[in-house]
Amino acid sequence: MSRKWVDRAVLALFIGMAVLLYASTASYPGIAKTTSANYVRFLAVFIGGLSAVQLGYSLLKDRSTDPLRLTGHLPRFLGLLAALAGFAVLFEPLGFFVSAGIFIPLVARMLGYRRKRVIFLTTAGVLIFVWLVFIKLLGVHLPGITF
C-alpha cells in the first residue's frame, strides 16, 4: 500500500472523528454545555480543519508513489508484537516472573542472539532486579506467584 494513500486514509479518519466529536458536544449535560463543550468543539474544528487542509494539499500536490514501510524485517517485527501480546495475556494468570522468564529468552533468540549463558544471566538479572525494586523496596503487588 502506498504511503500517500495511507496518509490520506488517516487524514480522512481524523476528519470523520472531528465531525463526530463536534456532533457529540450537543448532548453535553448541564454546565458542561457552556464550558467543556466549547473546548471540545474548538479541538474538533481545529483538528478537522487542519486535516482537511493537509488532505487537500496531499490530493493536489502529492505525486509520490513510495510504499509505506513500517519495518525493515517483517517476521521479527510481527514476532515481537505477537510475543508482547502473549506476554500481556499471560501476565495475570502466570504472574510477571514466569511470563518474563519465558518472554526475554524467547525474544532474544527470535532476534538472532545465540549465546545461551548471556541470555540466561540477563534474564536472571532482570528478574532479580525487579524482585528487589518492586517487591522488596516498593512493595508493589504483582500478580501470580509471590515470594
Next chain:
Amino acid sequence: MPGSGGQKGFEEIARARPDGYTIGLVFTPQLVAHVVSGRAQYTLDSFHVMGNVAQDPGIVAVPKDSPIKTMGDLAEAAKAGSLTVAVNGIGSDDFLAAKQFEELTGVTFNLLPTKGSTEQKAAILGGHVDAAFMNLSQMIKQHNAGDARIIALLTEERDEHLPDMPTAREQGYEVLMRATRGFVAPAGVDTDIQGQLDTMLAEIMASDEFKANAKKGAIFLLPMAGGDYLAYLKELQEQTKAVYDKAPW
C-alpha cells in the same frame, strides 16, 4: 482524589474476589452519589460494610479579606449577585452541601467544580472565587494562620478542633454535611470471615496507638460499627436521591 470521584476504586472493590483478603476504603457521599446519578455499576448490596473510621466535617470558607463573615452574609451576597463558589467535583460532599444551601435559601450559585481540594484551596487563598464548600481538615491550618476564613461548620454540633466556630445550624441555616471514610469488603465473603474482619477493624479503632497516630495526622475519628454505618449509608443514599431528583447533575 481523581476526577472520577473514586468510582474506579469502588467498582474494583465491588468486583474483587470475596476471599476476605481484599478490602477497600470507601468515602461518602461519593459512594452513594455515583449510585444515585446512575453512573455506578455497583450498588450498596455489592459490599459487606465493615465499619466507619473517620469523618471530616463540611465547612464553608471564604477568602481572608472577603466581606462575607457569616452564613447570613453569604445568602445576602448570593441574592444580590451571582457568587462563584468552588466545590470539589460534581456529586461530592461539597457539591451536595452547596445544593442544600441553594435549596434552603432559593439562591443560585455560579458553581465551580474543581479537580480536588488542592485547587479549591488555591482558589480561596488566591481570591479567585467568592466562597468554597470544603472539609475542615483541608482548611483548618489556613484558617488558623489567617490565610483564609471559615465561616461555618456544617455539622450538628461544634467541633473540638475549632470550638469557637459556630455551625450553620446555629446561624439559622440547616445545612448538614460531613465526609466519612470507612472500610468495606466485597459482598459474598464467608460469614465467619466477615465477623473476623469486623472485629479486627473494631480492635484497631479501639487501640490507643491508633488514636494517637490519628491525632498526629489530624484525622478526625468517628467509629461506627458495620450495621450502623450501613444504615447511615442507606439514609444518605435516600437524601442524596432527593437532591438528585430535584436537580439532577
Next chain:
Amino acid sequence: MLEYLSIVFTFQSLITILIGTVAGVAIGGMPGLTATMAVGLLVPFTYTMDPTAGLMLLGGIYCGAMYGGSIPAILLNTPGTPAAVATAIEGYPMSRQGRGGLALKVSVIASFCGGTFSAFVLLMFAPFLARQALAFGPAETFLLALMGLAGIISIADENTSLIKALIAGVLGMVIAIIGTDDMSGSLRYTMGLVELVDGIDFMPALIGLFSMIQMLELAGQRQHRIDTSALEVKQKSEPLPPGIAKPIALGSGTGTVIGILPGEGATIAAFISYNISKRISKMKELFGKGNPEGIAAAEAGNNGCVGGSLVPTITLGIPGNSVAAALMGAFIIHGMIPGPDLFTEYADRTYPFILSLFVANGVFLIVGLAFAPYLARIALVPPALMVPVVSAFAVLGSYALNNSVFDVYLMIAFALGGLVLKKLGYSLEALILGLILGPIAEGGFTQGMIIGHGSPLIFIESPIAKAMWGLIALLLIPPLYSYWKHVHKPRREQI
C-alpha cells in the same frame, strides 16, 4: 542555620540521602517507574522512620528521578519521564553520533544547576513566592498550558510538516478528553469501560510511543548492528561546549518559576526553556540534530521544577505537581501540616529537609559524572538483548502504574498506532505534549469560563495574562514567520 546543617551532615542522614538519590535515578531511568509512584508507595514506609530521615529519603528520590529520566532518553530515545521528551530530541541524535558521553555530562550538569538553583530559591524565598503564585488563577493556568503547547511549533519547523505536528498535538488533546468531564461529572467517550473512567494515563502512552516504538524499530532493522565504531573512538573526552551556560541559566530560572505555579510543571518547563533557548541560540540549525544547548535548557528546566514545586507545597499546602502531592502526604503523616508551622514549630525538620535537597543534587552530579562514560556504553548492548529487556520493563511499567493489564494493551496500541503516525511524518513529541497539557488547558479554560461568568475576557484581563500573551506571541511569531519563508522552498519529505 548551622544547627540544621549539622543535622544534614551526619553519617546517617548522608547515607539516607545517598540511597534515596541513587534509587531515584534508577526509578526515573526506568520506563514506567515514576517519581510520583515511588514517593507515593514509600510514604507509608517512612512512617516508622525518623521524620527528618524519611523526608530526606523521599526528597532524594524526587531529585534523582527528575534527573534519571534523561539517561535512557539520551541513550535509547526512551524518555523515562515525560519531562525528558525534549531531552531525547537532542540527546538521542548525539548518542547516535557517538557523543552520548558528552550528552550525559551536559544533562547531569544542567540538572544539577537547575536543581540547586531551585532549592536555593525554596530555602530563601518560599513564603514570599508562594503568595505571589496565588495570583495565578485558572485563566492564567490555561495560558501557561498554551505556552507549553507553543513548543509544538518549535518541534515542527525543521523535520516534520508544521500542519502535521499541529494535528498530532491536537490529537493528543482529543485523546486526553476521554474520561470524566470535570464540569458535569458525566462520562464521555469511555465506551462503557470502567478502565477509562479516569481517562487515559499518560504513562502507557509515553512508554508505547517512545520506548516500545524504539524497540519495534530496533527489532525490525534489516541488519542488527548499529555503527559502534564512532562510539568507541570518540568516546574518550570531549570538552564541554562553551555555549551551554546561557541555556542552563535560562532553564533554571524558567523551571523554578513554572514549578511554583500550579499544574504538572516539569514537562511544560522543559519544553518552554527548550523552545526559548532554540530561539536565542546562535546554532539554531543544529537543534533537532544533537545540540547540547537543547539538553542543557530542557534538563535545567525540569530539575528547576523540583524546588519550585515544593514552594507552595510546604508553605500553603498546595502541591505544585503530583510528586509534591505525594511528598505532602509524608509531611502530613508525621503531623507536619503544611503552613507557617513548618518554619517555626517544625523548623528543625523542614530546614534540614530543604538543605538535604542540595546534597541530593550533589550526589547525582558526582554519580552521574563518574558513571557517564560507562552508561554511554549501554548503547553498545546488542539490540537482540536490549529489545526483550526493555520490552519487559515496558510491559511491567505500564501494568504497575494502576495494576491493570488494560494499560498494557493500551501501551501496545499506542506503540502500533504511533508507529504508523511516525512513518507518516507526524510528531509523536507533539502528541505526548498535547496528551499531557490537554487536561491542564481544559481545566484552566473551563474553570476560567465559570469564574468569568461565561465571558472570555477573563483570559486577557489580568496583567499577568497580558504579559503571558506577549510571551506566547514571542514564541509563536518568529518560527511561524521563518516557516512561511521556507514554504516556497521545496521541502524534503521525510520517510
